[in-house]
Amino acid sequence: MSSIRNDHEVARDLAGEAGQQLLRLRARHGFEEPDVLRTLGDRTSHEFLFSALGRLRPSDAVLSEEGVDDPARLSARRVWIIDPLDGTREFAEAGRTDWAVHVALWENGRLAAGAVALPAQGSTLSSADPPWLPEERPSGQRLRITASRTRPPEFVQKMATALGAEIVPMGSAGAKICAVLLGIADLYVHAGGQFEWDSAAPVAVARAAGLHASRIDGSDLEYNALDPSLPDILVCRPELSGMLLGSIRDVADLDGAGPQAAG
Structure with a gap:
C-alpha cells in the first residue's frame, strides 16, 4: 500500500486486496457450510477494510454495512462508504462469480472516488481508470436489463415486456452495475430496498465512465444521509435515461416502492 497516491487508488487497491482475501477464504473453507462462509466473509473483509482505512485515512469517517453506524459521519467532510462483501449469498455458492467488494469515498456532498472488485471475475473497476464506454449501442440490439436473481421487482418484468427487453438475472448490485x-x-x-453501501462505489465508477445514475423517479442519489436507506436505482447509458424513466413511470408504483431487501 506504500505506493498509494490518491483516493481513487486507495479505493481500487483496498477493494482489490479485500477481494483477494475473500478468494483465499473461499478456497480454504469450501462451500459445505455456506452460513459460516458468509459470516466469515463479511467479517474478514470488513475488518481488513476498516483497519486499512484507519491507517491510510485516519481523519476520515467510515460507513460500513458490517460496522456500527457512527453519527460523527454526519458532520464529517469525508466519509468512506463500504460494502465489504456485496452478494453474500453468491459468495457462498460454488461457481458463482457475481459478488463484489465496494469501496467509495463521499466528500463534501458528492461521491469523489470508488472501486468495485469482482474477485471471482479477476477484475476491479474503479474511478482511477473507468471503463471506456462505446459511443453507441449496436443498432437493433435488444435491450438487456440486469435485475436481482432472487428478488426482481414486479415492475421490471412489466418494463421488459413493454420494451421487448431481455432480463439478465445477477446477484450483487455491484456486479449488475x-x-x-x-x-x-x-x-x-x-x-424495493437497498442501502447506500449497495450502490455508492458502483455509482462512483459508473458516473466516472459517463453513465446515468439516479433514483427511479429521476431524482439524485444522495449519500451520507441520516438514514442510509437508498431503496431504488437506475443505471444506464445516458441516451437511454429519458426513455427508461418514462417507462418506469408507466409500469411502477413509485409511491409504493419501499425498503425491503437489497438487490
Whole structure:
C-alpha cells in the first residue's frame, strides 16, 4: 500500500486486496457450510477494510454495512462508504462469480472516488481508470436489463415486456452495475430496498465512465444521509435515461416502492 497516491487508488487497491482475501477464504473453507462462509466473509473483509482505512485515512469517517453506524459521519467532510462483501449469498455458492467488494469515498456532498472488485471475475473497476464506454449501442440490439436473481421487482418484468427487453438475472448490485459498464447489459434497475453501501462505489465508477445514475423517479442519489436507506436505482447509458424513466413511470408504483431487501 506504500505506493498509494490518491483516493481513487486507495479505493481500487483496498477493494482489490479485500477481494483477494475473500478468494483465499473461499478456497480454504469450501462451500459445505455456506452460513459460516458468509459470516466469515463479511467479517474478514470488513475488518481488513476498516483497519486499512484507519491507517491510510485516519481523519476520515467510515460507513460500513458490517460496522456500527457512527453519527460523527454526519458532520464529517469525508466519509468512506463500504460494502465489504456485496452478494453474500453468491459468495457462498460454488461457481458463482457475481459478488463484489465496494469501496467509495463521499466528500463534501458528492461521491469523489470508488472501486468495485469482482474477485471471482479477476477484475476491479474503479474511478482511477473507468471503463471506456462505446459511443453507441449496436443498432437493433435488444435491450438487456440486469435485475436481482432472487428478488426482481414486479415492475421490471412489466418494463421488459413493454420494451421487448431481455432480463439478465445477477446477484450483487455491484456486479449488475459493472455488467452495464462492461456492455453485458444496457441498464440496471431496482426498487424495493437497498442501502447506500449497495450502490455508492458502483455509482462512483459508473458516473466516472459517463453513465446515468439516479433514483427511479429521476431524482439524485444522495449519500451520507441520516438514514442510509437508498431503496431504488437506475443505471444506464445516458441516451437511454429519458426513455427508461418514462417507462418506469408507466409500469411502477413509485409511491409504493419501499425498503425491503437489497438487490
